[in-house]
Amino acid sequence: MKKAYLAALFLIATAIVIGPARHGFTEEASGTTLxxxxxxGKLVRPNNYRGWIYISSGLGxxxxxxxxxxxxxxxxxxxxxxxxxxxxTGQWPDKTMFVxxxxxxxxxxxxVKQGQFQDKLEAxxxxxxxxxxxxxxxxxxxxxxxxxxxxxxxxxxCWSCHDQNAAVENSFVQFYPTLLQIARAKKTLKPxxxxxxxxxxxx
Amino acid sequence: MKKAYLAALFLIATAIVIGPARHGFTEEASGTTLxxxxxxGKLVRPNNYRGWIYISSGLGxxxxxxxxxxxxxxxxxxxxxxxxxxxxTGQWPDKTMFVxxxxxxxxxxxxVKQGQFQDKLEAxxxxxxxxxxxxxxxxxxxxxxxxxxxxxxxxxxCWSCHDQNAAVENSFVQFYPTLLQIARAKKTLKPxxxxxxxxxxxx
Numbered sequence: 001m002k003k004a005y006l007a008a009l010f011l012i013a014t015a016i017v018i019g020p021a022r023h024g025f026t027e028e029a030s031g032t033t034l035x036x037x038x039x040x041g042k043l044v045r046p047n048n049y050r051g052w053i054y055i056s057s058g059l060g061x062x063x064x065x066x067x068x069x070x071x072x073x074x075x076x077x078x079x080x081x082x083x084x085x086x087x088x089t090g091q092w093p094d095k096t097m098f099v100x101x102x103x104x105x106x107x108x109x110x111x112v113k114q115g116q117f118q119d120k121l122e123a124x125x126x127x128x129x130x131x132x133x134x135x136x137x138x139x140x141x142x143x144x145x146x147x148x149x150x151x152x153x154x155x156x157x158c159w160s161c162h163d164q165n166a167a168v169e170n171s172f173v174q175f176y177p178t179l180l181q182i183a184r185a186k187k188t189l190k191p192x193x194x195x196x197x198x199x200x201x202x203x
Numbered sequence: 204m205k206k207a208y209l210a211a212l213f214l215i216a217t218a219i220v221i222g223p224a225r226h227g228f229t230e231e232a233s234g235t236t237l238x239x240x241x242x243x244g245k246l247v248r249p250n251n252y253r254g255w256i257y258i259s260s261g262l263g264x265x266x267x268x269x270x271x272x273x274x275x276x277x278x279x280x281x282x283x284x285x286x287x288x289x290x291x292t293g294q295w296p297d298k299t300m301f302v303x304x305x306x307x308x309x310x311x312x313x314x315v316k317q318g319q320f321q322d323k324l325e326a327x328x329x330x331x332x333x334x335x336x337x338x339x340x341x342x343x344x345x346x347x348x349x350x351x352x353x354x355x356x357x358x359x360x361c362w363s364c365h366d367q368n369a370a371v372e373n374s375f376v377q378f379y380p381t382l383l384q385i386a387r388a389k390k391t392l393k394p395x396x397x398x399x400x401x402x403x404x405x406x
Contacts, residue, residue, distance in 0.1 A: 050381060054257030057276060059308075060318035071318060073260065103380065105262075110377045110398060111368050115263035115274060117378040165314050174313045175320040177306065178253060195313060 033079035034095045035128045042149035043126060043141045046079075049099040053083040056176045059105060059116065063161060073103040073118045076176070086179065090186025092169055098127040121145065127162070127170070138162065138170040167193045236282035237298045238331045245352035246329060246344045252302040255280040259379045262308060262319065266364060276306040276321045279379070289382065293389025295372055301330040324348065330365070330373070341365065341373040370396045 033052070036044040046052075055078055060071025078086075082096035106119035124143045131137050140158035141150035153159070162170040167189050173179045174195045183189045236255070239247040249255075258281055263274025281289075285299035309322035327346045334340050343361035344353035356362070365373040370392050376382045377398045386392045 051256065053254065054278070054280070056306075056321045057260040057278065058318055058320040059262050059276075061315060061320060062317035063314045073262075075257070075260065077257070103259075110370075110375075110396075111266045111364075112264060114265035115261055117261040117264060118259045118380055121380065161314075167313075172313075177321055177324065193313075 033081050033097065035097055035126075035130055037133075038149050042151050043128065043139075045124065045143045045148050045150065046097060046099060046126070049077045049079075049097075049124075052077040052079050052099070055098075055179060058175060061175075063165075071105055072122060073101075073105050073116075075101040075103065075118075077101070087182060090168065090183045090188035092129050092171060094129055094131045096129040098171065100125045100127070126150070127158075129169070136163075165193065166190075167195060236284050236300065238300055238329075238333055240336075241352050245354050246331065246342075248327065248346045248351050248353065249282075249300065249302060249329070252280045252282075252327075255282050255302065256286040258301075258382060261378060264378075266368075274308055274319075275325060276308055276319075278304040278306065278321075280304070290385060293371065293386045293391035295332050295374060297332060297334045299332040301374065303328045303330070329353070330361070332372070339366075368396065369393075370398060 032046065038044060055076040057073055057075045059073050061074060077099045079097045082093055085091070085093040101121065102123040103118035104120045104122055105116040107116045123145060126141045126143070127138060128141070129138050136155065136159060138159060140153040142153060143150045159170070162172070165172070167173040167180070168183045173183050173189070174193065235249065241247060258279040260276055260278045262276050264277060280302045282300045285296055288294070288296040304324065305326040306321035307323045307325055308319040310319045326348060329344045329346070330341060331344070332341050339358065339362060341362060343356040345356060346353045362373070365375070369375045370377040370383070371386045376386050376392070377396065
């Protein structure tokens with residue numbers, strides 16, 4: 001009886017301690033890692049995506065007619081639980097959230113003689129997989145520079161291009177070297193997608 | 204007596220559980236976050252710095268005479284415990300580790316019409332603050348593409364320039380917008396350092 005009592009106590013102690021501790025840094029650094037919405041269906045800007053997993057950056061990437069804006073850096077992050085799932089499967093779980101940051105590029109200042117560095121935050125956008133909420137599974141949101149919530153973009157703004165051209169589901173894994181390796185190993189690349197020029201498969 | 208016994212059991216249970224759990228995702232995703240050395244003083248390449256905190260990226264940044272190499276992307280990461288300390292203080296604790304990745308830049312492939320994305324990993328370097336090991340406090344290491352360990356670079360290779368020109372201790376916070384905000388709030392910028400052109404302080 002005493003033994004059972006002690007075992008129960010041990011389990012309670014374990015639960016008390018593991019409860020808040022198991023996600024330790026992740027929760028603390030990233031706030032929620034799942035999409036949250038307002039009552040009227042807007043996505044709430046995630047508070048600390050800078051504590052999430054960094055995926056890759058581009059500079060001045062453009063998929064349409066030549067842009068006349070100054071080229072900007074784009075940084076992509078994904079919430080840690082979705083990343084862990086992807087590492088094991090090469091697929092994105094439901095409730096995956098990506099954040100894309102846009103930073104102006106500067107080439108003047110400090111000791112820089114050549115090249116460009118990130119200067120000012122210009123916009124934050126999000127890509128969300130939420131199968132129960134969106135019939136098209138993935139949705140896109142723009143918070144601008146400092147919006148706290150964002151309405152879903154119309155389907156032809158981002159979704160159509162991601163749906164047609166992204167290498168893994170709606171994510172442009174062809175531009176994310178570390179994730180591309182995983183997708184290749186797990187054989188989750190869409191067969192129809194044109195990958196990058198240096199891709200050894202020749203696609 | 205029974206109460207004391209139960210209290211002790213609770214503490215043991217707590218210790219057993221907290222021990223491995225408290226760093227949860229951090230440890231799992233990043234392996235060790237502190238510098239480790241071989242017996243002959245080489246730095247061991249950190250296994251999973253891609254689970255660390257992303258700081259910023261540049262493209263083709265160069266501080267000396269014009270470079271003739273193709274411009275490459277550089278991504279900077281810092282170990283999570285050092286980042287948390289920096290957020291609170293604007294200073295880097297002893298045993299801070301940064302990793303700098305070099306990625307080739309590509310502008311051809313997939314649906315890209317303009318701009319550049321990261322293509323192939325070319326090199327991994329590290330910056331370490333280790334006051335008991337290095338009289339100059341900070342040291343620099345290059346692992347090349349796939350080295351498992353690295354000897355310290357000579358002092359005139361990286362250290363001198365970082366020491367003279369970096370905005371916070373030896374770290375180039377002037378190129379890291381999110382960290383620059385913290386340094387400004389905590390007043391830890393070196394007064395002598397020339398910041399970037401858009402810096403509102405006019406330095």
